[in-house]
Amino acid sequence: MQETDAYKKYADALIAEGLFLPTGVKGVFGFNAHFQQIIDHLEALITRIGKPLNPEVVRFPPVWSRAHYGCTDHLRTFPNLLGSVHSFTGDDAQHNTLLQKFEKKEDWGAGLLSTDLVLTPAACYPLYPTAKGTLPEGGRTVDISNYVFRHEPSDDPARMQIFRMHEFVRLGTPTEALAHRDDWLQRGLELLLSLGLNCAAVVANDPFFGKANRLMKATQKEQELKYEIVCPICSDENPTAITSSNYHLDHFSLTFDIKTSDGHIAHTACIGFGIERITLALFKTHGLNSNKWPEKVRKILVLP
Amino acid sequence: MQETDAYKKYADALIAEGLFLPTGVKGVFGFNAHFQQIIDHLEALITRIGKPLNPEVVRFPPVWSRAHYGCTDHLRTFPNLLGSVHSFTGDDAQHNTLLQKFEKKEDWGAGLLSTDLVLTPAACYPLYPTAKGTLPEGGRTVDISNYVFRHEPSDDPARMQIFRMHEFVRLGTPTEALAHRDDWLQRGLELLLSLGLNCAAVVANDPFFGKANRLMKATQKEQELKYEIVCPICSDENPTAITSSNYHLDHFSLTFDIKTSDGHIAHTACIGFGIERITLALFKTHGLNSNKWPEKVRKILVLP
Numbered sequence: 162m163q164e165t166d167a168y169k170k171y172a173d174a175l176i177a178e179g180l181f182l183p184t185g186v187k188g189v190f191g192f193n194a195h196f197q198q199i200i201d202h203l204e205a206l207i208t209r210i211g212k213p214l215n216p217e218v219v220r221f222p223p224v225w226s227r228a229h230y231g232c233t234d235h236l237r238t239f240p241n242l243l244g245s246v247h248s249f250t251g252d253d254a255q256h257n258t259l260l261q262k263f264e265k266k267e268d269w270g271a272g273l274l275s276t277d278l279v280l281t282p283a284a285c286y287p288l289y290p291t292a293k294g295t296l297p298e299g300g301r302t303v304d305i306s307n308y309v310f311r312h313e314p315s316d317d318p319a320r321m322q323i324f325r326m327h328e329f330v331r332l333g334t335p336t337e338a339l340a341h342r343d344d345w346l347q348r349g350l351e352l353l354l355s356l357g358l359n360c361a362a363v364v365a366n367d368p369f370f371g372k373a374n375r376l377m378k379a380t381q382k383e384q385e386l387k388y389e390i391v392c393p394i395c396s397d398e399n400p401t402a403i404t405s406s407n408y409h410l411d412h413f414s415l416t417f418d419i420k421t422s423d424g425h426i427a428h429t430a431c432i433g434f435g436i437e438r439i440t441l442a443l444f445k446t447h448g449l450n451s452n453k454w455p456e457k458v459r460k461i462l463v464l465p
Numbered sequence: 466m467q468e469t470d471a472y473k474k475y476a477d478a479l480i481a482e483g484l485f486l487p488t489g490v491k492g493v494f495g496f497n498a499h500f501q502q503i504i505d506h507l508e509a510l511i512t513r514i515g516k517p518l519n520p521e522v523v524r525f526p527p528v529w530s531r532a533h534y535g536c537t538d539h540l541r542t543f544p545n546l547l548g549s550v551h552s553f554t555g556d557d558a559q560h561n562t563l564l565q566k567f568e569k570k571e572d573w574g575a576g577l578l579s580t581d582l583v584l585t586p587a588a589c590y591p592l593y594p595t596a597k598g599t600l601p602e603g604g605r606t607v608d609i610s611n612y613v614f615r616h617e618p619s620d621d622p623a624r625m626q627i628f629r630m631h632e633f634v635r636l637g638t639p640t641e642a643l644a645h646r647d648d649w650l651q652r653g654l655e656l657l658l659s660l661g662l663n664c665a666a667v668v669a670n671d672p673f674f675g676k677a678n679r680l681m682k683a684t685q686k687e688q689e690l691k692y693e694i695v696c697p698i699c700s701d702e703n704p705t706a707i708t709s710s711n712y713h714l715d716h717f718s719l720t721f722d723i724k725t726s727d728g729h730i731a732h733t734a735c736i737g738f739g740i741e742r743i744t745l746a747l748f749k750t751h752g753l754n755s756n757k758w759p760e761k762v763r764k765i766l767v768l769p
Binding site for chain 2: 182183184185186187189190191192193194197217218219220221222223224225226227228229231236237240241242243244245246247248249250252253256259260263268269270271273274275276277278280287288290291308310312314321322323324370371372373
């Protein structure tokens with residue numbers, strides 16, 4: 162209850178300040194120039210931090226192949242978060258039926274057909290099918306930033322249904338993947354602390370769906386495969402994950418047949434910066450007027 | 466047939482050069498650093514061109530409220546282009562049923578439920594419900610750039626299912642809206658000609674769906690409500706619309722109750738630059754290596 166109040170209070174403040182434009186749907190907002198400016202400068206900062214590693218830059222759109230989606234275990238583990246894209250492919254008569262449903266305020270969406278697309282569930286997913294085959298010697302390091310979708314309507318302004326995830330992904334040997342995860346966890350934490358955010362790294366697990374997947378949460382945590390960098394936004398007791406760093410072992414490489422240059426199955430790891438969440442943490446921590454943020458923070462973000 | 470060959474040839478060249486990463490779905494591609502750099506510089510250029518008008522900057526995500534969508538006539542006029550977002554909201558037992566469908570390779574998407582969201586059909590649509598009420602004196606000019614979705618799988622690399630649309634929208638009196646449309650048509654044409662694109666402005670109509678809407682095409686053309694700036698990409702005979710400039714009369718203002726400061730129903734107009742299409746026109750016109758583009762073009766785009 163108290164948290165719900167805190168969510169509402171922060172969302173209302175963001176709306177009153179004009180930073181958020183409500184769309185009438187929970188967790189979906191427009192942004193004004195001020196909010197968007199922080200997003201843009203944060204994206205540029207994260208790109209700069211990664212530059213010394215000389216990553217390839219790859220960008221994917223907010224939708225992804227349903228066939229590739231079906232190769233992952235997302236439908237098994239996070240069906241509730243999925244965004245499946247449907248459309249109308251009928252003729253004039255079927256169109257009339259659709260419009261009649263609509264007029265009667267029935268669920269007109271139910272008659273639509275599945276397209277070849279789903280909304281991208283995580284920024285790095287679309288990369289793996291394109292990496293099928295043998296990696297170059299030394300593997301690959303990739304800078305990715307995409308919109309990702311999670312169907313979890315919430316009053317928490319930091320828990321959006323669609324948001325930008327800026328990732329650095331490593332594909333290589335187990336040693337290379339694990340080192341990437343650990344180095345980036347440190348690098349990410351230093352970056353976020355330098356921005357004045359009161360954050361910390363914690364072992365975490367994904368919110369796997371249903372009873373059948375309960376064991377996966379425990380195993381993931383026990384094996385320390387996932388770390389999150391958490392920061393209080395609307396609650397000190399339940400800080401928000403603003404970044405996460407994951408070691409996938411051979412999970413994606415087995416699915417999409419990715420091998421190291423010496424013919425072994427590859428391992429992968431990634432760090433993902435939640436751009437809107439970090440932006441919301443900055444506004445919460447330093448106030449709703451970025452002109453008044455600490456000079457040090459403004460300088461790191463290269464705000465004009 | 467010849468055009469299909471030309472589509473394939475250009476798409477293959479883009480893939481061979483690494484500019485496009487195929488996703489296995491028609492009209493959905495990843496981009497490499499080189500392609501993305503042109504997109505970023507083009508977006509910045511368009512923002513600069515609009516700066517003297519001192520527009521508000523507003524950004525919306527790739528998804529939009531289903532309820533607001535239902536207020537428009539999109540389902541009546543372009544149902545075939547719609548992207549409706551569906552998800553799973555059931556329990557463990559229903560999840561099992563879903564997975565069984567999936568295992569049997571049935572259309573598992575058919576069992577999902579409509580969410581509160583659709584993919585954004587046009588960049589300016591999400592703006593109108595937020596503008597409900599009375600406009601300030603002199604109206605509003607808004608700089609918008611969003612992803613938009615159109616379910617039209619095509620072999621034409623310039624006809625993507627999801628792409629960026631950078632718009633300048635005017636909400637005001639009929640005179641203000643019409644002047645915006647005409648001024649921007651001129652400004653847009655000059656900009657695109659300055660980039661060395663062999664383009665021209667033509668009266669156009671939207672591809673309204675079905676027999677019932679045939680008359681709308683003719684009326685729209687007759688009233689000269691829509692202009693497109695077209696440029697040959699894969700075909701000289703059928704150049705591609707890379708920008709469009711529209712006068713909506715009171716269409717959106719009646720739907721979303723937008724009034725001028727003196728209490729009349731507002732009129733709206735917009736120009737929309739198709740970012741990926743312009744980028745593809747540039748690569749087609751000047752070659753696949755932007756380092757070798759004409760110095761004048763590189764300078765206007767501020768390429769490093």
